[in-house]
Amino acid sequence: xxxxxLVKCGEIPTxxxxxxxxxxxxxxxxxxxxxxxxxxxxxDSDPGFVSIPGGHVQKGESLHEALNxxxxxxxxITIGKSHSVYMGLHKTxxxxxxxxxxxxxxxxxxxxISHEAESLYWExxxxxxxxxxxxxxxxxxxxxxxx
Numbered sequence: 001x002x003x004x005x006l007v008k009c010g011e012i013p014t015x016x017x018x019x020x021x022x023x024x025x026x027x028x029x030x031x032x033x034x035x036x037x038x039x040x041x042x043x044d045s046d047p048g049f050v051s052i053p054g055g056h057v058q059k060g061e062s063l064h065e066a067l068n069x070x071x072x073x074x075x076x077i078t079i080g081k082s083h084s085v086y087m088g089l090h091k092t093x094x095x096x097x098x099x100x101x102x103x104x105x106x107x108x109x110x111x112x113i114s115h116e117a118e119s120l121y122w123e124x125x126x127x128x129x130x131x132x133x134x135x136x137x138x139x140x141x142x143x144x145x146x147x
Contacts, residue, residue, distance in 0.1 A: 020089070020097045024067040025054030025134075026075075026105045027085065027141055028112070033124045034138060037074070037117035045092040049130040052137065053117070054100065063101050071108070074116050080107035086140050088133035102137040 028035040039049045053074050057066040064082070071079050086102040114120045123129075126138035 020099050022057040022063070022066075023054055023098045023100045024057060024063055024070055025052040025100050025102045025137070026067060026071050026079065026082070027052055027102055027138065028105050028108070029141070029145070030122060033122035034141070035112065036121060036123045036129065037114065038119045038121075040116075040118045045094045045096060046131070047093065050123070050128055051131055052102065052129070052134050053120075057101075063103075067101075067103055071105070074114070075110075075120070076113045076115055077108045077110035079105050080109065082106060085144070086137040088136055090131055090133040100133055100137070102141075104141055 026035075035053065036050050037053045039046055039051060041048045053071070055066070055070040055074065057063060058069075061069070063084075067082060068079055071077055082103040082105045084101065085104045088100055088102075090098045090100055092098060112120060126135045126142065129135045129138060
């Protein structure tokens with residue numbers, strides 16, 4: 001039987017943290033920059049935030065299934081190879097507590113177009129991300145890419 005972490009296998013344990021929502025986020029790197037979204041000012045949660053694209057894991061969905069679905073819904077693309085790079089907690093402005101599973105997306109098919117955010121753009125400085133957890137995830141990825 002193969003051994004792997006829950007995140008690497010894309011499985012979510014049940015009943016480990018009541019009241020915490022599992023979410024996924026996709027980190028895309030191009031030309032030394034990473035993709036961010038500017039959330040709409042009328043969003044219920046984290047309005048106007050500059051963040052890494054992602055969304056909620058639906059009941060019965062693996063992390064990888066959620067990541068594929070969210071990237072298709074939000075960006076209009078099909079992702080290829082991806083791997084887990086970080087997991088952190090975030091409390092949204094609406095009070096929701098999220099466990100965000102970050103994945104580095106190595107390749108994708110299609111043209112990235114915003115379907116939900118106010119805008120998308122390529123950023124070079126993690127300090128410009130609004131949420132601390134996003135900044136931590138991006139700094140971890142940048143450190144690994146320098147190795």
